[in-house]
Amino acid sequence: MSFLEDVVVGVSIELGSHLFTAEEIVRFASAFDPQPFHTDPEAASRSHFGGLCASGWHTAAIWMRLMTEHMRREAEASRLAGRPSARFGPSPGFEQMRWPKPVYAGETIRYRSTVAAKRPLRSRPGWGMMQTLNEGFDQEGRTVLSFLGSVMVEQRGSGG
Amino acid sequence: MQAFRHFEDFRVGEVIPLASRTVTREEILAFAAEFDPQPMHLDEAAARATPLGGLAASGWHTAAVFMRMMCDGFLLRSSSWGSPGIDELKWLRPVRPGDRLSGRAIVLSARVSKSRPEMGLVGFRFEVENGAGERMLEMTNSIMFARRGDTGR
Numbered sequence: 001m002s003f004l005e006d007v008v009v010g011v012s013i014e015l016g017s018h019l020f021t022a023e024e025i026v027r028f029a030s031a032f033d034p035q036p037f038h039t040d041p042e043a044a045s046r047s048h049f050g051g052l053c054a055s056g057w058h059t060a061a062i063w064m065r066l067m068t069e070h071m072r073r074e075a076e077a078s079r080l081a082g083r084p085s086a087r088f089g090p091s092p093g094f095e096q097m098r099w100p101k102p103v104y105a106g107e108t109i110r111y112r113s114t115v116a117a118k119r120p121l122r123s124r125p126g127w128g129m130m131q132t133l134n135e136g137f138d139q140e141g142r143t144v145l146s147f148l149g150s151v152m153v154e155q156r157g158s159g160g
Numbered sequence: 161m162q163a164f165r166h167f168e169d170f171r172v173g174e175v176i177p178l179a180s181r182t183v184t185r186e187e188i189l190a191f192a193a194e195f196d197p198q199p200m201h202l203d204e205a206a207a208r209a210t211p212l213g214g215l216a217a218s219g220w221h222t223a224a225v226f227m228r229m230m231c232d233g234f235l236l237r238s239s240s241w242g243s244p245g246i247d248e249l250k251w252l253r254p255v256r257p258g259d260r261l262s263g264r265a266i267v268l269s270a271r272v273s274k275s276r277p278e279m280g281l282v283g284f285r286f287e288v289e290n291g292a293g294e295r296m297l298e299m300t301n302s303i304m305f306a307r308r309g310d311t312g313r
Contacts (some may be wrong), residue, residue, distance in 0.1 A: 032224035061195040089211040097246035
């Protein structure tokens with residue numbers, strides 16, 4: 001992954017896509033968000049959603065998985081090229097998460113991440129904070145998820 | 161057990177307890193393996209070398225567990241229509257294996273939807289602590305609830 005100094009504001013990364021099956025939607029929701037419109041196709045069809053749809057936390061968790069897969073590919077590419085790779089730290093949180101449209105069973109969602117801002121962290125020498133706009137889109141290109149996330153990124157020459 | 165809540169049953173200033181929940185090492189590893197396979201969430205030794213200083217739950221896992229605490233606390237006994245999103249979520253401290261989480265929902269606002277008068281939006285601030293009383297997570301968002309008498313759950 002890029003060090004903080006090499007991160008370019010405005011650059012987008014395509015993270016790939018994910019098929020939300022009914023089985024996976026029900027499994028996630030049964031553990032973490034067992035509201036009937038996420039766990040019971042019958043009840044969901046009678047709800048205002050009109051059908052079984054994924055928990056918003058599920059659509060966000062899949063973003064995280066695709067992001068970690070992207071990070072692993074980048075780290076591997078850096079290793080093969082003999083370049084150092086930046087570490088990522090934890091995230092302090094996110095803002096403005098929106099679920100403008102439900103993700104129904106059988107939908108494939110495509111994810112994208114765009115660098116929105118970056119700054120060095122005075123409180124933690126060698127690290128910076130990067131803000132990204134993260135989005136998910138359905139097959140018609142309609143937004144189903146968006147949020148502004150923050151994550152710690154290593155600075156070049158931090159000795160890590 | 162608390163009675164079933166419709167939109168009208170939420171009062172501004174009201175504090176609603178969330179269900180408590182213990183997060184186990186096995187749960188941390190299983191969630192991370194599926195959704196957030198980074199060393200700080202998967203491997204004790206590797207996690208010690210990260211800024212988290214030891215194995216900790218993925219923040220998305222913490223958020224998902226908190227969602228379950230909300231469901232069991234009051235949401236499953238309500239006319240919830242889900243949520244349009246989250247205004248802000250802060251991960252203040254990493255959740256460690258064995259942490260027992262508890263928390264509360266504080267009702268900040270309640271208004272009937274103009275575009276869909278059969279429902280209302282309730283604004284919440286949520287606070288979650290560990291067993292030592294340390295604040296772990298804060299979140300503000302709105303949840304949609306059907307109004308009393310509406311049958312279109």
